[in-house]
Amino acid sequence: MNFKEFLLYVKITWPTFFYFTLFFVIMTLISGFIVGQSITPFYVYQMYSQSLKKQKLYSSFAIEVNGKNFNIYKLDKERRDLIYYNFNRYVNLKENNGHDKYYYKLKEIDKNGLLPNYIYNRILTINLKDNHKHKEWLFSLLSYGFKERIKNIKIYRVNFFFNGRNDVQKVNKVETDNFLYD
Numbered sequence: 211m212n213f214k215e216f217l218l219y220v221k222i223t224w225p226t227f228f229y230f231t232l233f234f235v236i237m238t239l240i241s242g243f244i245v246g247q248s249i250t251p252f253y254v255y256q257m258y259s260q261s262l263k264k265q266k267l268y269s270s271f272a273i274e275v276n277g278k279n280f281n282i283y284k285l286d287k288e289r290r291d292l293i294y295y296n297f298n299r300y301v302n303l304k305e306n307n308g309h310d311k312y313y314y315k316l317k318e319i320d321k322n323g324l325l326p327n328y329i330y331n332r333i334l335t336i337n338l339k340d341n342h343k344h345k346e347w348l349f350s351l352l353s354y355g356f357k358e359r360i361k362n363i364k365i366y367r368v369n370f371f372f373n374g375r376n377d378v379q380k381v382n383k384v385e386t387d388n389f390l391y392d
Contacts, residue, residue: 213241228378230356231245231268231271247355252373266371267369267370267371267381268297268370268371268372269367269368269369269370270297270367270368270370271297271301271365271366271367271368271386272364272366272368272383273293273297273352273357273364273366274362274363274364274365274366275358275360275362275363276358276361276362277362278361280352282294291353291355292351293352296351299311300344300348300365301365301367301386302361303336304386305367305386306382308337309334309382310333310334311336311391312334313330313334316329316334317330317379323379328345336337345389345391348363348365348389349363349389349391358392361390362388362389362390362391363387363389363391364385364387364388364389365385365386365388366383366384366385366386367383367386367389368380368382368383368384369381369382369384
């Protein structure tokens, strides 16, 4: 069955569905032509309700192992993502006194206090004072596939912005942690 035969089959067996789909496709094309850019159903139905706002300052993190920059982009994608997202979450938790990034968003939404404190205190808050666990966790995360013996790990928050030509301009590099290993 080729495409024309399939369309004819759908038109005969499900005429309502056929004409609805045809109407939808035509309206999407016309609205895209009028607006002057490609409009997909995701934009029509606001799956992406707003575009990302440009920030004045962006931030990421950097890792040093034994005094050398640890380039996570030389790793395979799964390993890189595991390290990137876990380290990024750890740095954010450290800067927010152990509160998850959703902690304050939920507090703002839940002004009447309908959510039990258990959610805020046990699920969205991590005890960073137990430094031993984090120290061992970081060691095990980075030591897999690392050729040298790890003596220390330093984590930095790196702040930067983009100038008018989209060149990255580093503002500063702030040390957040320094773990020593025997």
